[in-house]
Amino acid sequence: MTTTDNRKMLIGMQLGNGYGAQVTAWRHPSVDVENYAKLDAHVRYAQKAERGKFQFLFFPDSPNQTQKHPADAPQMTLDPLITMAAIARETTHIGMATTASTSWNEPYNLARQLKTLDMMSGGRIGWNAVTGSDPMGAANFGQEVADSAQRYQRLHEFVQITQALWGSWEEDAWPPQRETGVFADLNKVRPINLRGQHVASRGPLPIPPSKQGQPVIFQAGGSPNGVEVAARHANVVIGAAFTKEDAKAQRDRLRNAAAEAGRDPDEIKFIAGLMPTVAPTVRQALDRRGFFVEPHIRQRVSYLGMMLGTTLSEQDLDSTLEGRNLRANPSDPRSQRALELAQEGWTVRDILYHGIIDFHPSPIGPAEVVADHMQEWFEFGACDGFWVSPSLYEEDIDIFVDQVVPLLQERGQFHADYEADTSRGHLGIGKQYGLDPRLQ
Amino acid sequence: MTTTDNRKMLIGMQLGNGYGAQVTAWRHPSVDVENYAKLDAHVRYAQKAERGKFQFLFFPDSPNQTQKHPADAPQMTLDPLITMAAIARETTHIGMATTASTSWNEPYNLARQLKTLDMMSGGRIGWNAVTGSDPMGAANFGQEVADSAQRYQRLHEFVQITQALWGSWEEDAWPPQRETGVFADLNKVRPINLRGQHVASRGPLPIPPSKQGQPVIFQAGGSPNGVEVAARHANVVIGAAFTKEDAKAQRDRLRNAAAEAGRDPDEIKFIAGLMPTVAPTVRQALDRRGFFVEPHIRQRVSYLGMMLGTTLSEQDLDSTLEGRNLRANPSDPRSQRALELAQEGWTVRDILYHGIIDFHPSPIGPAEVVADHMQEWFEFGACDGFWVSPSLYEEDIDIFVDQVVPLLQERGQFHADYEADTSRGHLGIGKQYGLDPRLQ
Numbered sequence: 001m002t003t004t005d006n007r008k009m010l011i012g013m014q015l016g017n018g019y020g021a022q023v024t025a026w027r028h029p030s031v032d033v034e035n036y037a038k039l040d041a042h043v044r045y046a047q048k049a050e051r052g053k054f055q056f057l058f059f060p061d062s063p064n065q066t067q068k069h070p071a072d073a074p075q076m077t078l079d080p081l082i083t084m085a086a087i088a089r090e091t092t093h094i095g096m097a098t099t100a101s102t103s104w105n106e107p108y109n110l111a112r113q114l115k116t117l118d119m120m121s122g123g124r125i126g127w128n129a130v131t132g133s134d135p136m137g138a139a140n141f142g143q144e145v146a147d148s149a150q151r152y153q154r155l156h157e158f159v160q161i162t163q164a165l166w167g168s169w170e171e172d173a174w175p176p177q178r179e180t181g182v183f184a185d186l187n188k189v190r191p192i193n194l195r196g197q198h199v200a201s202r203g204p205l206p207i208p209p210s211k212q213g214q215p216v217i218f219q220a221g222g223s224p225n226g227v228e229v230a231a232r233h234a235n236v237v238i239g240a241a242f243t244k245e246d247a248k249a250q251r252d253r254l255r256n257a258a259a260e261a262g263r264d265p266d267e268i269k270f271i272a273g274l275m276p277t278v279a280p281t282v283r284q285a286l287d288r289r290g291f292f293v294e295p296h297i298r299q300r301v302s303y304l305g306m307m308l309g310t311t312l313s314e315q316d317l318d319s320t321l322e323g324r325n326l327r328a329n330p331s332d333p334r335s336q337r338a339l340e341l342a343q344e345g346w347t348v349r350d351i352l353y354h355g356i357i358d359f360h361p362s363p364i365g366p367a368e369v370v371a372d373h374m375q376e377w378f379e380f381g382a383c384d385g386f387w388v389s390p391s392l393y394e395e396d397i398d399i400f401v402d403q404v405v406p407l408l409q410e411r412g413q414f415h416a417d418y419e420a421d422t423s424r425g426h427l428g429i430g431k432q433y434g435l436d437p438r439l440q
Numbered sequence: 441m442t443t444t445d446n447r448k449m450l451i452g453m454q455l456g457n458g459y460g461a462q463v464t465a466w467r468h469p470s471v472d473v474e475n476y477a478k479l480d481a482h483v484r485y486a487q488k489a490e491r492g493k494f495q496f497l498f499f500p501d502s503p504n505q506t507q508k509h510p511a512d513a514p515q516m517t518l519d520p521l522i523t524m525a526a527i528a529r530e531t532t533h534i535g536m537a538t539t540a541s542t543s544w545n546e547p548y549n550l551a552r553q554l555k556t557l558d559m560m561s562g563g564r565i566g567w568n569a570v571t572g573s574d575p576m577g578a579a580n581f582g583q584e585v586a587d588s589a590q591r592y593q594r595l596h597e598f599v600q601i602t603q604a605l606w607g608s609w610e611e612d613a614w615p616p617q618r619e620t621g622v623f624a625d626l627n628k629v630r631p632i633n634l635r636g637q638h639v640a641s642r643g644p645l646p647i648p649p650s651k652q653g654q655p656v657i658f659q660a661g662g663s664p665n666g667v668e669v670a671a672r673h674a675n676v677v678i679g680a681a682f683t684k685e686d687a688k689a690q691r692d693r694l695r696n697a698a699a700e701a702g703r704d705p706d707e708i709k710f711i712a713g714l715m716p717t718v719a720p721t722v723r724q725a726l727d728r729r730g731f732f733v734e735p736h737i738r739q740r741v742s743y744l745g746m747m748l749g750t751t752l753s754e755q756d757l758d759s760t761l762e763g764r765n766l767r768a769n770p771s772d773p774r775s776q777r778a779l780e781l782a783q784e785g786w787t788v789r790d791i792l793y794h795g796i797i798d799f800h801p802s803p804i805g806p807a808e809v810v811a812d813h814m815q816e817w818f819e820f821g822a823c824d825g826f827w828v829s830p831s832l833y834e835e836d837i838d839i840f841v842d843q844v845v846p847l848l849q850e851r852g853q854f855h856a857d858y859e860a861d862t863s864r865g866h867l868g869i870g871k872q873y874g875l876d877p878r879l880q
Contacts, residue, residue, distance in 0.1 A: 043529075065644050066646070072623060178467055201581065
């Protein structure tokens with residue numbers, strides 16, 4: 001494998017509940033079970049990621065209780081904006097992007113908090129703008145879920161109003177001028193007067209430009225409405241794909257849509273998901289991951305049967321699937337990988353220990369296995385980088401930073417150190433202050 | 441003066457824009473003019489207040505640009521919840537209460553952020569629940585201001601839904617039980633299903649109890665609707681009064697209203713405003729304060745004339761008012777004090793330097809003057825304590841802590857050290873988790 005250009009991959013890290021991306025991580029002996037309710041751990045995990053020179057932390061979020069089973073921890077921090085504030089004070093370079101819904105907020109409030117975070121962090125903030133599509137979330141606001149077109153219309157208005165508010169303090173109206181006694185020229189801190197069908201704001205937002213001007217827009221989700229919004233507004237797309245071919249197709253679609261919207265395709269970065277497990281041997285790595293799989297293995301074994309077109313029960317856990325007539329179920333994109341593992345002769349338990357039912361590709365084994373996966377996808381053009389979901393923050397961030405990152409650096413795939421200290425700088429994207437001028 | 445009981449006064453401190461409670465404080469040579477946009481200063485000021493054993497910081501707030509004049513700084517921090525997050529991480533004892541509007545938020549979002557702050561701070565958070573009555577604020581949400589009855593109806597619903605959400609994770613469902621593998625018993629993290637005329641939420645809010653259970657409710661403003669809401673829900677009322685007689689009347693009214701609502705009147709604390717200036721001599725104190733008055737002295741001189749029933753212009757600044765026929769204008773409660781100062785023979789400029797047009801009583805001179813004012817009001821039953829608005833955070837907090845606090849401690853008026861580390865502990869108020877049971 002060779003690099004064909006000087007492009008380096010971006011690395012982000014999912015940061016959620018204080019335990020790990022596995023819902024059962026809270027039970028691991030290395031973990032303080034109260035981390036969900038403390039922020040010391042989140043700050044420490046952010047510092048570990050910064051040691052690895054990751055470009056950003058990514059906070060998933062839901063405006064409702066997501067715990068479905070008594071054994072599982074919620075997959076999000078108590079409140080991502082408050083958590084980012086704590087981390088901003090105790091890190092210096094790493095970017096941070098949070099998910100926040102355009103359905104259950106007001107643009108003025110969210111614009112204000114995000115830009116305050118962007119000020120206090122020295123320009124390191126991003127916002128993953130999503131619509132609210134979960135009835136349980138809607139019910140927390142006394143509402144019902146609107147249809148997709150309505151939700152995306154509101155998102156579209158919301159993002160534009162937010163960006164206009166971010167730009168409503170003109171750049172040359174800061175800093176205050178002690179000599180002339182002018183704190184801010186009020187002709188340069190001006191209303192925006194935007195009114196859509198769903199949301200409106202007069203402005204101005206009384207917050208000066210941050211070191212990067214204003215936060216970066218992230219997007220997630222690949223529905224046609226999502227792609228359209230991302231193509232117009234986003235600089236980063238948090239992706240989900242199980243094969244490099246699918247990832248490349250998603251990335252190409254986004255780049256084409258951005259070009260059609262009049263933007264430089266390099267201004268939109270497609271970031272693929274990754275749930276790696278690293279240990280000196282594959283067997284050790286499987287056992288590391290198995291810890292998190294075991295509590296739910298009974299439910300997963302029957303689902304695996306569905307993926308492979310066969311019937312499986314707990315009794316099959318320690319058997320291989322030799323001699324069975326298997327086929328990859330096309331309704332789940334993970335089925336092909338499950339089939340390969342079955343054909344390699346792994347037991348049902350070990351197929352599940354491979355993380356085959358997890359949300360993202362799960363390379364597992366020595367660090368080289370993970371680095372190879374990342375390099376292969378990156379050089380294939382499948383993505384501009386990865387967002388890594390560590391199973392167990394307490395251990396897996398350090399392992400990744402100490403073992404995978406140096407390999408990627410040696411191979412010229414990942415930067416040796418931060419060359420910038422803002423999110424826009426890390427991402428290599430251009431300046432934007434206020435609304436995109438092409439939309440005005 | 442003697443203390444008639446063991447009651448000690450409470451002390452809170454206004455913390456706003458990073459400069460001081462005077463809109464012109466940003467121009468002082470001791471100040472970094474960019475403090476509005478940095479949080480280092482706010483954290484440092486909070487630490488100064490904590491050194492003084494203050495019970496709480498109080499954050500004013502407005503959901504709109506409040507700067508009216510190019511020479512003035514806005515009177516609030518960029519975002520108080522984000523600012524409190526930073527301060528929570530870098531202080532250990534001091535409480536923090538922020539103003540947040542029930543008109544322009546959703547209960548679920550605000551309940552979530554406030555309780556997250558309460559978790560991360562170890563139970564030190566309070567919420568000053570206010571309605572949105574400023575058309576400029578309403579316009580930032582595409583709305584108009586509702587009438588007072590509607591606004592307070594929404595506030596009433598909002599506070600109850602918020603408290604119910606705070607209590608929706610039952611106390612014995614925390615912490616997670618590693619041995620049994622139960623993160624949280626989902627029968628004990630339950631919906632609230634509350635729907636009012638204005639706001640609604642299903643819940644639950646997936647946040648466990650904080651060290652103090654849940655945040656403390658503050659209130660401000662003395663309209664009949666405000667008193668009614670405070671009497672039912674608040675533990676602290678942020679007051680404004682220019683005489684101890686008026687303060688006592690307000691406090692008595694609140695205590696009676698609380699008793700009528702079935703509460704112990706000692707569970708509601710009336711906190712009087714104070715804008716002191718301390719220097720070794722009265723002359724030096726006047727000159728300290730004069731720095732902040734001078735930029736607006738032309739406007740203030742004519743207003744002072746109105747307060748005194750005479751006509752004043754800039755030409756009169758350095759004259760006394762001897763021989764004029766003066767009377768205190770009853771439309772402004774500060775007029776009587778202005779008249780006294782005129783009768784004492786101060787020049788117009790020095791009357792204004794006394795802070796006569798400021799928002800709160802402004803004792804000025806050596807530390808004893810300030811301590812005497814506080815002790816006199818407190819022993820008169822005018823208040824349960826004070827919220828101090830330092831003209832210039834950079835200097836005036838330390839001066840107050842080093843000079844006024846020791847006097848109050850020597851006199852047995854103020855505690856020698858923190859005896860608790862939660863806001864409820866500092867305030868000496870009882871436990872409440874979830875809705876007030878009397879309202880259920």
